[in-house]
Amino acid sequence: MSKEKFTLLESTCVPLPFENIDTDQIIPARFLSATSREGFGENLFRDWRYDKSGNKNMEFVMNNPLFGGKILIAGKNFGSGSSREHAVWAIYDYGFRAVVSSFFADIFRNNALNNGLLPVVVPEKFLDKLMDLVSNDPSQKVSIDLENQVISIIPGGDSVQFEINPHKKECLLKGLDDIDYLLSRKDQIIAFETAKTAKDED
């Protein structure tokens, strides 16, 4: 099944200058009882966005009307903790299309790539600079060029290259889906099973 293609993204950003943001923060477990992929954006960072009585915490950046955009900028080691893909669905559903950090947890990164959310790994120095610029000026824009693997502060600011697995890059650019890919390899999988059973019975 084809997915939304990721090409060039140019947007303002939302800064979250905290390290080790875990998946329990991104989407608390008590909101995991849904059985569809939709609607998780509503509870993204729930316990930071709302206080105990359910009122908006106006100090939290996502409740500041000045900040918005499709790029989330977060401190080091983003997405650690549980394997819940709901974390990615929530970020995507809220409207983000890329997360920029200096370090991502493995499962989160895989989940993001499987859902058209681009995790962009940048050097810590660049991240610090970006975080400062964006925090001080909500109108600051950033562009992410997946084809050329470049993230730039615009206009005229710094830019850096970022790494992405070539296979994943192609999937994102073309909106391809890994399950379709695997299904197209059914014959090889069956051949592997047959060979393996024969070997185990040696």
Next chain:
Amino acid sequence: MEPKTLFDKIWDSHVVQSVEKGPDILYIDQHFIHEVTSPQAFNGLRKRGIPVFRPERTLATADHNIPTKDQDKPIRNELSRNQVDRLTENCRDFGIEYFGLNHPSNGIVHVIGPELGYTRPGMTIVCGDSHTSTHGAFGAVAFGIGTSEVEMVLATQCILQPKPGKMRISVNGKLGKGVTAKDVIMYIISQISTGGATGYFVEYAGSVIRDLSMEGRMTVCNMSIEMGARGGLIAPDNKTMNYLKDLPSFPLGFDWEALLTQWNSFKSDPGAVFDRELQFDGSLIRPMITYGTNPGMGMAIDDSIPEIGDIKAEDAPSFLKLLDYMGFKPGMKLLGHPVDYVFVGSCTNGRIEDLREFARIVKGRKKAPGVTALIVPGSKAVEKQAISEGINNILQKAGFELRQPGCSSCLAMNEDKIPPGKYAVSTTNRNFEGRQGPGSRTLLASPLVAAAAAITGKLSDPREFIR
């Protein structure tokens, strides 16, 4: 032949094909599913109009959101009930074996896999749950995956995975009195931080690991993910084979002879190269406790929280913010700090050995009056065993109650929540903000530390209570 690591041997023998410049197509021997991370995957299959490719290689259980009381009655929370009903339906429609609520084999997915003989040396094992690393204790390559990957496994029995790096962590020496497997892994994480093993698959080795029981090894492998590792594994030995041999139940068609002829090769060859090697001295480890909101913030129970001067300047603000959430101050000692809740359970410490350890300390003593305790077995089998061994009696006499199995307060998807601001000594694996309920303050620890807190009502050194 070039010497290979155990991880390489297992991984390489499961690669169907390598995608050019991309990940490997990895064949999965055993897949586990539960109610929370599977419904969207089944929806995907329905949308595509395809069946489950190898239904006999998937096993389902309900564990994450179920109540730990009155399991024979309908689940009261509507969303939870709906999620469990959907799993029941999906397993029926797609022909998957399912140990639902009240089934004698029901329990936490990472507890029942090993105890029912589904987890065996040399296998590849995945589940939509990060603590799948637990199964690595048997010398299997086991790791957590997301729901899109659950759908891949259901559809093709394979996933696309980049091969992680290899790390070996050796713990040598001898553990002191009152120091358990939980303290070993909490100590390692406190030394290398929550991101310290990201990108790696860890093999644990050394005399301390060898000396651990299978339950202890599962506890160690379980928390591999808390230092970012893709998974953790331990080479199988006689202990592993004896554990397996004594299991009452194996899945249908299990070939014990084939396993016996193979298992000796399940180890890293001498001279095999790891991308990173770490060594620890087990005799330095003391009973551990966490003081912050990630599992890397751990210390020996009789230590003090670091002073602000010991923290890197740029990390100071977030350090203070985390301590503030916990209601602690830099430099503070935690021994003697009041405790409101004690939780014993989860896939980290919800096995029979953990209940035995807890009972060893509380036997003949009384629960402290101000403490609310939740003792939740990891599975129906553990519950049954605890009753037959008389552990249940010991607990009752001391003022505790054995609940019914499930994940419970580990992630607080059911009613078992820790109220805001309350301190819980918990034998689980995550102390994230709000993990055990909004505003809850979690202190991770071993069952012995939990027992000492439960009878004194404050953080206490378990070594004082071991007879």
